[in-house]
Amino acid sequence: MRALHVITGLGVGGAEQQLRLLLRHLPADCDVVTLTNPGAVADGLAADGVRVTHLGMAGNRDVGALPRLVRLIRAGGYDLVHTHLYRACLYGRIAARLAGVRAVVATEHSLGTTQMEGRPLTPGVRALYLAGERLGRTTVAVSATVAARLEEWGVPASRIAVVPNGVDADRFRFDPAGRERTRRRLGLPDGAFVVGGVGRLVPGKRFDVLIRALALLPADTWLLLVGGGEQESVLRRTAREAGVAGRVLFAGERPGVPDGSPGPGLPSLTAAMDVFASPSPQEAFGLAVVEALASGLPVLYASCPALEDLPASAAPRARRIEGGPEAFARALSDVRALSDVRALSDARVRPDGSAPPGARGRVPLSREVPEAVRHYSVTRTAGLLMDVYTAALTGAAAPSSPSPAPPVPSPSSPSPEGVSST
Numbered sequence: 067m068r069a070l071h072v073i074t075g076l077g078v079g080g081a082e083q084q085l086r087l088l089l090r091h092l093p094a095d096c097d098v099v100t101l102t103n104p105g106a107v108a109d110g111l112a113a114d115g116v117r118v119t120h121l122g123m124a125g126n127r128d129v130g131a132l133p134r135l136v137r138l139i140r141a142g143g144y145d146l147v148h149t150h151l152y153r154a155c156l157y158g159r160i161a162a163r164l165a166g167v168r169a170v171v172a173t174e175h176s177l178g179t180t181q182m183e184g185r186p187l188t189p190g191v192r193a194l195y196l197a198g199e200r201l202g203r204t205t206v207a208v209s210a211t212v213a214a215r216l217e218e219w220g221v222p223a224s225r226i227a228v229v230p231n232g233v234d235a236d237r238f239r240f241d242p243a244g245r246e247r248t249r250r251r252l253g254l255p256d257g258a259f260v261v262g263g264v265g266r267l268v269p270g271k272r273f274d275v276l277i278r279a280l281a282l283l284p285a286d287t288w289l290l291l292v293g294g295g296e297q298e299s300v301l302r303r304t305a306r307e308a309g310v311a312g313r314v315l316f317a318g319e320r321p322g323v324p325d326g327s328p329g330p331g332l333p334s335l336t337a338a339m340d341v342f343a344s345p346s347p348q349e350a351f352g353l354a355v356v357e358a359l360a361s362g363l364p365v366l367y368a369s370c371p372a373l374e375d376l377p378a379s380a381a382p383r384a385r386r387i388e389g390g391p392e393a394f395a396r397a398l399s400d401v402r403a404l405s406d407v408r409a410l411s412d413a414r415v416r417p418d419g420s421a422p423p424g425a426r427g428r429v430p431l432s433r434e435v436p437e438a439v440r441h442y443s444v445t446r447t448a449g450l451l452m453d454v455y456t457a458a459l460t461g462a463a464a465p466s467s468p469s470p471a472p473p474v475p476s477p478s479s480p481s482p483e484g485v486s487s488t
Contacts, residue, residue, distance in 0.1 A: 067094045067455065070144040072135070072158035074151035075103035076118070078294070078319040079266060080353050081150055081175040082107040084231050089116055091232070091448035094455070097142060101131065101154055106319065126153060132161055139165035146455055149202075151175060152183055156194065159201040169458040170202040173229070177207075177215050178348035184270060196220055204454055204464040208351045211371035227454050227464040230372065231351045232444030238333045238360035240433035248330045248338040252290070252315055259287045259402050262339030262363070264332065264354040265346065267295030272368070274304050275345040278391035281308040283398060292335050294319040336361040341401045343394060344368065345387075356442050359384065362433025364404075366397045373438060380438040 071089070076082050076098075086107055089096050098116055100108060101123040108118050119138065123131040139147060139161055146169040149158035155172045162170045176183045185191060199205055199221055206229045207213035213226050254260060261280065265271045273291055280289045291301070291314065298316060305311040320332040336342070342358035344367040349355075352370030359365055365384040367373070373381050387397050453465045 067146065067459070068142065068144045069094050069096045069146045069148055069455070070139060070142055071096060071098045072101070072147060072149045072154045072161075073098065074101050074154040075105065076100045076108035076111070077103050077105035078107060080231075080351075081173075084175070084353065085150060086111050086114065086116075087232060087234060087444055088448055088451065090114065091444055093448075093452065097144075099135065099138060099158075101157065123153075123157075132157055132164075135161040136164045139167060145169060146171065146458060148173070148455075152185070152195070155202075156198040159198050163201050168203065169455070171204050171206060171454055171458050172199070172202050173206040173208065174212055174216060174350070175208055176350050177212050178350065179215070181270065181348065184268060192219060199225075203458045206451070206454060209371035210375045212350050224463055227450075227457075229450045229454060230442055230447060231353050231356070232447030233353070233356050233360050233439060233442050234444050235360045235435065235439050238336060238357050239435075240362045241334075241337055244334050245337040248334045251330060252317075252338065254288060254315075254338070255286070257286060259284075259405060260290050260339045260341075261287065261398060262290045262292070262336065262342045262358070263344065264292040264336075264342075264358070265344070267291070267293050267297045267301060269297060270346060270348065272345040272347065273297070273301055275391050275394055276343055277301060277304050277308055277310060277314060279343075279395040279398060280310045280313060282391065282395035283402070285313075287313065287398070287402070289314045290317060290335065290339060291315065292317045292320050292332060332357070333361065336363065339363055340405055341366065341398060343398065344370065345394060355384070356439060359436055360439045362435055364401050366394060366401070372442065376438055376441065380441065381436045383434075383436065384438075 071085060073082065073085060089111070096116065098111055098118045099121055100118065101121050104118065104120040111118050121131050121134060135157060144167060147158060147162035147167050149155040149172040159170050159172065180187055182191065196219065204227050205216060205221055205225055206227050207216055208229070208231050210228055213228050216226055217223055261276060263273055263276050267273060276289055280287060302311065302316070305314040317335055320330070320335055336358055342355065342363045342365045344352065344355050347368050349369040349371060352367065352372045355365055355367050355370045356372050359381055366387050367384065368387055373384055385397060387393050457463065457465055
């Protein structure tokens with residue numbers, strides 16, 4: 067099978083990195099076209115041996131890009147076209163049909179309740195989306211929550227397939243030695259309690275909430291933000307105004323898939339954290355949350371359909387938080403208290419109360435990986451997507467959505483340390 071993936075851009079973002087990870091596991095011959103911004107993920111795909119073409123689209127109304135995309139699809143002899151993100155879904159579906167490809171699949175990565183990819187969901191955006199959706203054969207929702215939103219918009223359930231984002235759990239497996247190396251490299255003091263956040267530095271992610279929460283926590287609490295974006299200068303100013311600028315680290319963009327960039331990768335930065343916090347109120351999946359769970363971190367989140375679509379027992383150390391800085395500060399204090407008890411317990415291994423040989427600074431809570439991570443294995447996701455491709459190529463109905471509930475630990479299993487779900 068030859069498949070062409072069409073995506074709006076290839077900068078560092080959740081949808082872009084998910085595409086790269088999936089292409090490593092899909093048993094298909096895949097090429098990629100990016101309409102704009104052939105950024106770091108494009109370089110990573112090329113390093114993986116994937117052919118990437120930059121269409122050079124000048125903007126949303128650059129209709130001259132359409133015939134170029136049609137010619138490219140025809141020349142490639144593709145059996146299937148798979149589109150990602152709003153602009154690519156619109157242009158890619160039209161181009162595929164004009165090129166004579168009827169097996170057209172689109173993934174909806176970013177549909178929230180009031181916005182899509184940061185743009186307000188106006189009647190015009192919705193109408194154009196639905197008009198383009200009818201040109202495809204199947205729309206893939208990355209969560210059951212997104213599938214429900216699509217149905218509310220008017221997309222027939224028979225055209226929707228739920229294929230959740232996938233996680234490479236092996237890459238995020240906790241490495242104690244790597245944790246210490248990364249914390250030293252970041253200049254974190256011994257015993258620092260590190261709150262982590264990952265995502266684009268844009269208003270919708272609400273990272274200002276974590277900065278203001280940090281101001282309510284003890285002075286040895288630090289905030290590590292991983293990501294880049296338009297709001298970095300605003301967040302730095304917020305940190306200065308809150309009096310915590312010296313305790314906020316901006317690590318920049320760090321792909322979850324290795325790309326040869328200097329400095330620690332996302333898994334190493336996640337290992338350096340003691341708790342993960344996601345204050346974003348609108349998520350389509352919550353990939354960063356699941357990756358944090360793959361590192362064994364306790365997690366506090368405002369929105370995460372990936373977990374909300376599963377029973378609470380699938381991620382017992384994840385807790386949903388409603389409210390602003392004060393609510394997050396209280397919840398972070400709870401996690402910190404458990405970490406302090408663990409550190410004190412380990413220190414008491416020595417008769418004089420000092421830390422045991424080889425111990426350095428704070429001892430992290432147990433890094434047990436919950437069932438939710440296994441449920442979202444990238445190999446499972448790739449298999450589900452291949453089922454969608456097969457149905458699209460044969461003209462069959464979209465495969466029914468998989469059961470969201472993974473197996474849960476037996477009652478006799480020991481309860482993991484950390485935060486209980488609420």
